[in-house]
Amino acid sequence: MSTDSVKHLSWPAVSWMDMVAGVSLAGLLASSSIAYARLGELPPQAGLMASVLGLLGYGLLGRSRFAVVAPTSSSATVMAAATASLAGGNVLLQMGLSAVLVIMTGLIFMLAALLHLGRISDFIARPVLRGFTLGLAWVICIKQLPSLVGFTPHASGALPMAWELLTHVPQWQPWSVMVGGLACALLYMGTVFRKLPMAFAVIVLGVLANRLFGWHALGVAEVGAIELTWQRPHWPSLNQTQWRQMAEMSIAVMLMVYGESCTSIRTYSLLKKDPIDSNRDLWALGVSNLASGLFNALPVGAGFSQTSASVVYGAQGKATGWVALLALVVLIVTCLPFLASTPEPVLAAIVIFSMWKSLGWGPLKVYFELRRSRLTAIAAALGAVLFGVLDGLLLGIGISFIMALLQLGKGAVQELGRLGKDTVFVDRHTFPEAEPVPGILVLRPDEGLTFANADKLCQDIRARVLDVSLRPRVLVLSLERSPDLDGGAVESLQELAQSLQEHQVRLIFVRLSASVIQVLEVLHLFGVADEHLSELSVHQGVQQALQSTAAPAAVSSASPAATQRSVPVVPG
Incomplete structure (x- = not known):
């Protein structure tokens, strides 16, 4: 003891x-x-x-x-x-x-x-x-x-x-x-x-x-x-x-x-x-x-x-x-x-x-x-x-x-921008003076991804990426609000990665927890290299995106057969 x-x-x-x-x-x-x-x-x-x-x-x-x-x-x-x-x-x-x-x-x-x-x-x-x-x-x-x-009343209910x-x-x-x-x-x-x-x-x-x-x-x-x-408790005889x-x-x-x-x-x-x-x-x-x-x-x-x-x-x-x-x-x-x-x-x-x-x-x-x-x-x-x-x-x-x-279903996606010359990225809706990085879209779900909200949030992310006025070459996605992912959320991210690859948009994940990195590495998301699954800050992820866009994109130069990956079945 x-x-x-x-x-x-x-x-x-x-x-x-x-x-x-x-x-x-x-x-x-x-x-x-x-x-x-x-x-x-x-x-x-x-x-x-x-x-x-x-x-x-x-x-x-x-x-x-x-x-x-x-x-x-x-x-x-x-x-x-x-x-x-x-x-x-x-x-x-x-x-x-x-x-x-x-x-x-x-x-x-x-x-x-x-x-x-x-x-x-x-x-x-x-x-x-x-x-x-x-x-x-x-x-x-x-x-x-x-x-x-x-x-002594005959009624049993309160009213x-x-x-x-x-x-x-x-x-x-x-x-x-x-x-x-x-x-x-x-x-x-x-x-x-x-x-x-x-x-x-x-x-x-x-x-x-x-x-x-x-x-x-x-x-x-x-x-x-x-x-x-x-007295020993009387164990009643009950059906199933x-x-x-x-x-x-x-x-x-x-x-x-x-x-x-x-x-x-x-x-x-x-x-x-x-x-x-x-x-x-x-x-x-x-x-x-x-x-x-x-x-x-x-x-x-x-x-x-x-x-x-x-x-x-x-x-x-x-x-x-x-x-x-x-x-x-x-x-x-x-x-x-x-x-x-x-x-x-x-x-x-x-x-x-x-x-x-x-x-x-x-x-x-x-x-x-x-x-x-x-x-x-x-x-x-x-x-x-x-x-x-x-x-x-x-x-x-x-x-x-x-x-x-219902609260899980109200999740929204925030677009982040650089605040002045700092390395800090903040919500552009709250800080209108925050500036986007040309060619790079930085997004962050405002709550953790679960089976209840992942489809909605991923659809919102896809819509923003494919917006004609934006058309970014790289999406930096911060999942800092998601300490872990269930099967439904992983499947939604898998479908998002496939859609972005089809439109030749590079996907980089930042602010991931160790457990999220582990599960995403096992799945081998479409077009997402292991080095793009990290605990890096948003600023570091943006720098990584800038370096990757400076060189010829590996995904666009490779043949479709070389980049195609099998999709494992994820239990819900």
């Missing part, structure tokens, strides 16, 4: 602020874990065990000093929506599906870490993620209202449920409304004292009042018995189609969890100037979720709310997480019967209040100011509300991929 590993596994120094923050965080996690278990449609112990395993797994393997890995409202809601569609109302089957889904999520995290896919969360565009988060917050709050007011609640106000349970309203008022008052674990304080007050005034006998529902017993659906859902949960975790980890790492190790975080989240699934618990991630709370409480380092873990275990062992008397309206109020800041349009305001990605963010938000959490998430991921493809 390396010295760094030994240092990482050593017990961190514990300051007084870490102890205060850890105990406060334990109280918050105890209440939120039970609340999020309700969102995931699992018993309360599923949330508590997930918090314990999340803190333990990330504490051992994670890098961030401030990340708090525990159940999150978004992952719990997505998991419930995913498993409910397959369970068909069978509670035991849904519990088994939930365990399998969390296990598969952990395995996908670990596979991503094995493949060094630390930037996998980039597959979800930020406008999509922010829009979906807004829609998810509304869905969560709407689905907590029945518990808050003591009414139909909201309409049914509004049209059945006389059937609301008065005592539940009163308890939920008092809890909301206390939570709001607690914003003045931000360093206090107000959510846990509200649960304690709710339990004491429930036992003192007998709210349960008045019709106010409570959590009920919490049993911490381990259902297993494929489970795999797709686990990928969606993984992307959602990692997107939220990456945001919170990156935010506070940059704020505190800490290093970021995305691949190590993938391993930590993978192990934590695998362990959580084996204990029939919820998926876990570094939620922004609990990570922010840790910093607000005064956390100084990873010791806060270990103190929180120890305090949470003591709390679970000693206070389970006490927590069982928690009124459900109190939990609903805690969930709604935790989502309160996410209900506004503030996070989307920047897109309206920039006049960019507005429809994308709104579509993601409406997708979650109108089509459900899971379908809304999949819609958002689909929108992200479509955005990426």
Whole structure:
């Protein structure tokens, strides 16, 4: 074991602020874990065990000093929506599906870490993620209202449920409304004292009042018995189609969890100037979720709310997480019967209040100011509300991929010119004073060549070369924006080289990466010598072109049979 590993596994120094923050965080996690278990449609112990395993797994393997890995409202809601569609109302089957889904999520995290896919969360565009988060917050709050007011609706969708609640106000349970309203008022008052674990304080007050005034006998529902017993996950019997659906859902949960975790980890790492190790975080989240699934618990991630709370409480380092873990275990062992008397309206109020800041349009305001990605963010938000959490998430991921493809298709070709007597070549559209080199056309695609844009860009390049007003003898093509080329891009370049050779235009590549040079040398492009595939600068490439045009062109003096090359088949 390396010295760094030994240092990482050593017990961190514990300051007084870490102890205060850890105990406060334990109280918050105890209440939120039970609340999020309700969102995931699992018993309360599923949330508590997930918090314990999340803190333990990330504490051992994670890098961030401030990340708090525990159940999150978004992952719990997505998991419930995913498993409910397959369970068909069978509670035991849904519990088994939930365990399998969390296990598969952990395995996908670990596979991503094995493949060094630390930037996998980039597959979800930020406008999509922010829009979906807004829609998810509304869905969560709407689905907590029945518990808050003591009414059981028949509708399952967010909008139909909201309409049914509004049209059945006389059937609301008065005592539940009163308890939920008092809890909301206390939570709001607690914003003045931000360093206090107000959510846990509200649960304690709710339990004491429930036992003192007998709210349960008045019709106010409570959590009920919490049993911490381990049972082997029930492996459900599914057909091939259902297993494929489970795999797709686990990928969606993984992307959602990692997107939220990456945001919170990156935010506070940059704020505190800490290093970021995305691949190590993938391993930590993978192990934590695998362990959580084996204990029939919820998926876990570094939620922004609990990570922010840790910093607000005064956390100084990873010791806060270990103190929180120890305090949470003591709390679970000693206070389970006490927590069982928690009124459900109190939990609903805690969930709604935790989502309160996410209900506004503030996070989307920047897109309206920039006049960019507005429809994308709104579509993601409406997708979650109108089509459900899971379908809304999949819609958002689909929108992200479509955005990426559309952006790739917008690539343009820039013509470069010499700026004065310098050796610097710049875009002539941006710098009209830049002058072209007589007989030589210098072009540069403004983005990397891929299968999605190579045909369009190469056609644009060919059209400029064959423009009657230009008719250059040499084309210097800079591919500095292309660190590598896929099969489709290579085929497009091959066709471009053949077309230019037919019109007796010499092609010189510059600013190539080593991998691009290697693949183009293997292909032997039409009329392109190996010395014209280089890492040279644009200026050096132009000098090379001037030298080649000064001498008789080898291509034009040779016979067609001598210059003809066979075209290898390139896989797409």
